[in-house]
Amino acid sequence: MALKVIVKLHSFVLLLLLMHLASADIPATGSEIITKPGCRSHCGNVSIPYPFGIGPGCFIDKDFELSCDESIVNDIKPAYGSIKISNISIPDGHMTAEIFMGRDCPDNRYTASATLVGTFTFSSAKNKFIGMGCNTWAYLGLDDSASICTGCLSVCNKTKDITNGSCTGVGCCQAPVPVGLKTLYVKVGKMFTNNTSERLSFNPCSYGFIVDESSFNFTLPYLKDFKNNGTGTVPVVVDWTVGNETCMEAARNPSSYACGQNTDCSVPEGNNTLGYRCNCRWGYTGNPYLQSSTLGGCRDVDECKEICKGPGGKCENTEGNYTCVCNNGYSYEVRDNITYCILENKSSLPGSTQNNNLNKIVVGKLCF
Known part of the structure; x- marks a missing residue:
């Protein structure tokens, strides 16, 4: 799967790819078919719905190819690139990825970058860019040339200035994620003034990251330690589509058209990437990317x-x-x-x- 994330730790470039797929939208029961015939539906206790797949002929194209390491529980790796995935949604065309964050701590400073390949993009509707920490600047760039895409400033000197749940520029700031973002470069740092010549004891580190907006609610303890001083990951929603055509163009070629029987095809609104999505029509259920209703595709609901x-x-x-x-x-x-x-x-x-x-x-x- 051509999903590539490069995490830069100073001059060290880490290519790490772990993929854990959990589909809450397509049940993985014994009677539910989610893969093509003869293909594996699980790695450990994790389900793998088509168009993703393991092995030749089990995925729709190389961007969706996965591998499974039997020696590690639930260790599913894309064939290319590296991000960790915790959820896949077939109806929404979303995945939840685990992304490293930029951070500025007393003993280290990390700059994080990530690149998605193919028709995968960071969701502008589901994610926010967050800068967190007292007297912190954070920006989201397109690359390491400091071409700024978006950013924000967060200021504070005392804990009494900070309000739990508020991310409006005091201890925490936020900015929108651009539409169609495929590459990001997160950099963060401290702003020192005459009144704040050293790091505050209750806030040793500053952080910058994009995150699934629904999973993040700023609280004061985050300033003391967030995700093991920024060494952990945060959940990010990734949009995905299949193909590189519109629905009308794709339907003209039945041999490559991804949508099966009893399906509707749609192009995501506000998404400036190529590709389309398939969903079962009203009154039908199943995996819309499987062609036959008898083999797991969209079948009538009684x-x-x-x-x-x-x-x-x-x-x-x-x-x-x-x-x-x-x-x-x-x-x-x-x-x-x-x-x-x-x-x-x-x-x-x-x-x-x-x-x-x-x-x-x-x-x-x-x-x-």
């Missing part, structure tokens, strides 16, 4: 098992849809997107909406 309930109802499942009919003497109520047929004059279900029309027919599509 809504009658979950959607139309109650002794006075009849449900007919159709391909990608369903019909729910309430008999005479029954009315329908909807709660949590489930239709219940109940006897009239009975008390309503909590949190439901009721309609007293007889023989009500509900026809709908649900997104799974």
